[in-house]
Amino acid sequence: MIGKLRESLRVFTYDYLTLKRRIFIIFLGSTLIPFICIVLISYYTIYSILTNKIQNGILSNLKQVELSMENTISNLNHVSQQLAFAGSVGKKLDQMLSLPSEQSFERSKMLSDLKDELSLVTFTNPNIGLTFYYFQKDRTYDLENMGVKDTFAPEKLPLLAAYSGISYYGPHISNNRFDNNFVLSALRKVDLPTRDDVYVYIETGFHLTQNILNNGQFGGGNYHVFLDNNGRVAYSELPQTFAKDTIFPNFSQNQTYGTQNEFYWFRQVSNQGWSIVSIIPKADYNKEINQWFVQIGLFALLFLVISIGMAWVLWKMVYVPLNGFNREIKLMAQNRVQNVTVKTKIPEFDFLLHQFRQMKEQIWSLFAEVERKEKSRVDLEVEKLLYQINPHFLMNTLDTVHWLALMNGQTEIDKLVSSLNKLLHYNLGKLGAASTVEEEIEALKQYLTLQQIRYDFQFDVQMQVDEKVWRLPIPRFILQPLVENSLYHGLSDDGYIQVEVCLTDKLQIAIRDNGAGMSEETIHQLLHRSDSENKKVGMGIGLNYVKRMLESQYGDQAQIRIQSRIGSGTTIQVTIPVMEVQSQT
CATH class of the missing domain: 3.30.565.10 (Histidine kinase-like ATPase, C-terminal domain)
Incomplete structure (x- = not known):
């Protein structure tokens, strides 16, 4: 199993890659590596630019909202000061409340004057909406400039901040009977000498708060959450995730940004201590970056297709000449000649093919010459054999000499011829053919007999x-x-x-x-x-x-x-x- 795995892995090593795969790998590597480097550099650069752009836009928008809210609260504070005891309206209210009930005419006249002054104050401050005095013990109100909802209760309002005898609320639904928009409001103690439970209640105009919250420069979904000084959610445009009257997740006075579930959040702290948090879905936050990624991905895909196409063209430029070489080698192995001369239209390969064809012709010429010489040599061997003595004729002649010597009593000649005849018969057999030790010893004896007669010792x-x-x-x-x-x-x-x-x-x-x-x-x-x-x-x-x-x-x-x-x-x-x-x- 391990051997098969090693063999499979060895096929994918560079030494065993085909020319086609090597061309594709080298070409893709030479084109894709620079492209990938450029993409990585561009990614970090563009990501940094887009992130800074988005964050700066969000923080800038958040700062504007915070400044607008502070200006609005400052305006509520300024108007409430005019309506408190320190202002002219507050003193007249104290005088009216001090009059006995039997002086109804004077009270009615002073009440009319107070309403006129309140109308003048609200008129000179167009961002001010509903305004009236609230009597806490009686849970009643008076001198309202607009109709008040019966459900008005200050303790139910979302407290944003409270200091120096004034409480700020919001954003919340207006207490104006004819308005259901979100407003900011302030409740300030009037501090009358004759009565301690009198407060002035002021709301912003019904369009002001909505314009502040919608003043977003970020292109995606942008939601706001208002926190009081302790991190309690006073207002939330995402109540499912950031519920009202709950502590903001992982709240810290020094933390100004973070993530929560599928959202990014950025926090801006006001001079009064309350905070406004901008909540942005991660999908909207990354939308522009993701669009850039998609564009880069499409461009990379197009670049990859072009690179593969060019690699394929390059492979074809090499494959056609190699195929021509392969065809020439096969024809050479089959001793066949290609009648049509194929050209690759590439000078270098055409030159190599021409050189190969010339080499093939020279090899065939050498083969023909060797074949001709071999045929000549065989003819000479046959001619040589024709002139050699026929072994059968020689042995028959020696046999005749043997019988003549025997008939004439020539024993030495008979012995010599007989030994020579046996030795020739053995030695003229097929050289290298199998024999036995006995036959070889017998032939050796005949040889020794001839040598003793020949040298006479x-x-x-x-x-x-x-x-x-x-x-x-x-x-x-x-x-x-x-x-x-x-x-x-x-x-x-x-x-x-x-x-x-x-x-x-x-x-x-x-x-x-x-x-x-x-x-x-x-x-x-x-x-x-x-x-x-x-x-x-x-x-x-x-x-x-x-x-x-x-x-x-x-x-x-x-x-x-x-x-x-x-x-x-x-x-x-x-x-x-x-x-x-x-x-x-």
């Missing part, structure tokens, strides 16, 4: 052959060259030759003599010079033939070794594995 030949080896296969014509080597290297009249054939795990052959011996240089020539047999006479072929025959039949399994000392004789040892001998064709 006696030498002792001792043969020790293990009975187990008589039928073992052995290559033909192996022993004669080895014995011949002993005869031609200083064997004297009192010399001897020992032939031993035995069987261990292999067939062991040893040829020993007491001749003149040989030097190491001579041994090297006998074993390694291919023309050493040309220096011999008679039927000897030489040790080089034996060595090549053993290498041909057994390879490295057969060995031939020579040990010799000058004046002491020579020993030749041959080791042959016991196996079926293959015929040499």
Whole structure:
């Protein structure tokens, strides 16, 4: 399993990638890497720019809302001061309340004057809406400039801030009977000397608060939450997430921005201590950045398609010439000639194809020349064979000589011809063909008989052959060259030759003599010079033939070794594995 996994992984390594894949990888890498770097740099740059732009826009809008709210509250404070006891209206209210009930006329006249002054105050302050005096103990109101809802109760209003005897509320639904818009309001204690439960209640105009909250420069959804000095939610445009009269999540006096669920929030603290929080959904916050990402993604996809298309064009430019080379090689392997010359229209590849075709023509010319010379050589061999002596004719002639010598009582001639005839019959057999140890020993005896008659001297030949080896296969014509080597290297009249054939795990052959011996240089020539047999006479072929025959039949399994000392004789040892001998064709 691990081997198959390694093989699968190796296919995807660079050394095993096809040319097509390498072109695509290199081309895409050279084009996409710079593009990716540019995209990353642009991403961080554009992201920083867009983030700063969005945050600055949100904070700027939030600051404007906070300033507008502070101005509105300051205006409510200013108007309430005019209507308090320190102002002219407050003093007249105290005088009217001080009059006895029987002075109804004076009270009515002063009440009319107060209403006129209140109308003048509200007229000179167009951002002021509903205004009246509230009597806490009686839970009544008076001197209202507009109709008041019956449900009015100051304790139910969302308190925004309270200090110096004045409480600010909002945003909340107006207490004007004919208005349901959001307003800001203030409730200030009048501090009358004669009565301690009198308050003046003032609301902003019904359009003012709405204009402040809608004064957004951020393009997405922008919601507002008002917090009092302790972080309590006084007003919320997202009551599902930031419920009214609850503490703002993770509220901290020093924290001005953060995240909550799927929203980003930014907080602006006023000089009075209350806060206004701008809530923006993350989807709207990231909308512009996401649009930029989509544009970059589409551009990257287009760039990738163009890069792949160019890589494909480049691959085609390489594939067509390679296909032409492949076709030329196949035709060359099939000994076929392409009649139509294909051009790639690329000078470099056309030049290579032209050079390849020229090389192919030269190779075919060489093949034709070699074939012609081989045919000539075969013809010469046949002609040579025609002039050679027919072996059957030669042996038949020797057989006739044998019978003539026998009829005339020539025993020596008869013995010579008979031995020569047997030796020729054996030696003229197919060289390298399988024989047996017995047949090889018999042929060696005939050879030794001829040599003794030919050179007219006696030498002792001792043969020790293990009975187990008589039928073992052995290559033909192996022993004669080895014995011949002993005869031609200083064997004297009192010399001897020992032939031993035995069987261990292999067939062991040893040829020993007491001749003149040989030097190491001579041994090297006998074993390694291919023309050493040309220096011999008679039927000897030489040790080089034996060595090549053993290498041909057994390879490295057969060995031939020579040990010799000058004046002491020579020993030749041959080791042959016991196996079926293959015929040499």
